[in-house]
Amino acid sequence: MEGEAIFRALLAALGVGLLVGVVRERMHAAPALMAGTRTHALVGLLGCVAWMLGSGVFIAALLAVAVLTGLAYGFTAREDPGLTGEIALLLTALLGGLAARDAALAAALGVLMAILLQAKVPMQKLSREWISEKELQDALMLGAAALVVMPLLSRSPVDPWGAVSPLMVWRIGVLVMAVGMLGHVAQRLFGARWGLSIAGFFAGFASSTAAVSSMGQRARVEPAHTGACAAAALLANLASLLLFVAVVGAVSPDLLQTAAGTLVGAGLALLGVVALLWRRAQGVQTQAAAPTGRAFQLSQALWIAALIAGVSLLAAWLGARYGSAGVLASTMLVALAEVHAAAVGVAQMAASGVVPLEVAHWGVLGVLASSSLAKSALAFASGGARYGVLVTGGLLALVAGGVLGRLW
Known part of the structure; x- marks a missing residue:
């Protein structure tokens, strides 16, 4: 190793030892403290120097640290029966050796170890008080x-x-x-009104269909939060619409420019319904609340997956059997399951000249309408009548706003 590399390795090993030692010393009283700041710093340097001297020397040094750690545990076991300090000391030696090979990685792992040691009380509360048995099973x-x-x-x-x-x-x-787990955690942290809305919006970038389904399950279990769940589902569709715009623009900028009015009208109409639902949800408890139901239902998640797979198979069969007409029809069917895949199909047809821009523009509107139809049916199936009506109203507003934008 060159001089500069040796210096970085020793500095990283020393830093890891000091950081971990400070955390250990601040969290434990002297009688129960096996190793503090100086010991961890020395063990980190020992691991680094031993690695530089060869693998045999490093193994011997590690064994010596392990033996001394075991002997020390015999004296402190009554005051501190846990093994966290002993494992931390051995890991400090290992990270010291790692610093000789990759100083940045050793330093990063040292910081992570210090964070875990410092988070003892919050992690104990999380595992013993905050997480219920059902939530643990779901996780x-x-x-x-x-x-x-x-x-x-x-x-x-x-x-x-x-x-x-x-x-x-x-x-x-x-x-x-x-998505169900994300909504569950967000509701615990921020309450129904804020938490579900945040979870729904960000889940929409992954799958608005999954968000509609999971929020419907939550609305069925917690009827008082049906309005907040519906607003969250529509926010997921707003996020999905933003991603839809990005996908169309990436594949066919000309189609995006042609369909700009449709997409803007759809987004504004959907946002208006979300704002109305969110305002009506002001009466819902906004403090962090413990949801009573499970985070998700495995059977319903698998049913949704099977349904989407079936629609994809039907669309593929139509495209293979009926050629270009079948491709356009299958694109509408694909939108029932995955709106962004359908958007790519329409944009590719426009970019390659298979269909004129005006026809592709109507295709964009058809994809949005087809997706809205499928999600409306899913909302009724997953969340019941009230949830289905609220979500369907928002999706109808999206389609109506798109039609008005198209005509304008």
């Missing part, structure tokens, strides 16, 4: 679905047209569950 189910099951699924399509794969179907289900 574990979502984590298993996203991190265990999804990586094992195949990307290869299962149909002759290449439209649907097991990974795609499962990903949609996971997305519905994730």
Whole structure:
């Protein structure tokens, strides 16, 4: 190693040790404190120097630290039976060795370790008081679905047209569950009125369909928050419309310019309905509240995924069987399941000259209408009559605003 690299490594190892040592020393009284600022700093330097001297020396140094840590634990176990301090000291030695290879990574991990040590009390409250048993079960189910099951699924399509794969179907289900969890957490933090609106808007950039479904589930479980849930679902559609504009503009700028009035009218009309619903939701409790239902329903998430997969299969079959006419029809069907994929299809047809800009302009309006129809039906199915009426009213306003913008 060059002189400058050696200096950076030693400095990173020393910084990690000092930072972790300060946190440990501030959080524990002297009788129960096994290692403080000086000890962690020295152990960090020890790990770095030992690594520079060779792997054998580093292993011997690490074993020595482990033995001394074990002996010290025998003296402090009565006052502090936990193993956090012992693990932190061993990790300081390891990060000291890592600093000799990658000083930036070692420093970043050291900061992360210090944050985890400092967050002892909030994390204990989170695990023991704030999270209910049902919420923990939902979080574990979502984590298993996203991190265990999804990586094992195949990307290869299962149909002759290449439209649907097991990974795609499962990903949609996971997305519905994730949106439900996001809304649940936001409601806990900010209350029904603000929390659901924030969660709905940002969920719309991922999937407004999933947002409509998950907010409908919440409205069914908590009828008092139906208006706030409907406003959140429509905000998700507003976010989806913004992404729709970006997608069309990226594929066909000419089509975006032609359809600007339609898209602006649709957005303004939808925003007006959201503002009306949000104002009516002023009576809803705005303090952070503990939702009584589950964050999501696994069966409904899988049902939505299967429905979208079925629509995608039908659209692919129509496109393969009926040519260009089938492509246009299938685009409208695709919009029932995924509005942005349909937007790409219309914009590509306009950009390649398959259809004139005026026809593509009506196609944009047709995609918005088709998507609104599907989400209205989904709103009634997931959230009941009142939620369905409110969401459908907002989506009808979106389509009407688009028609007025088109005619204007």
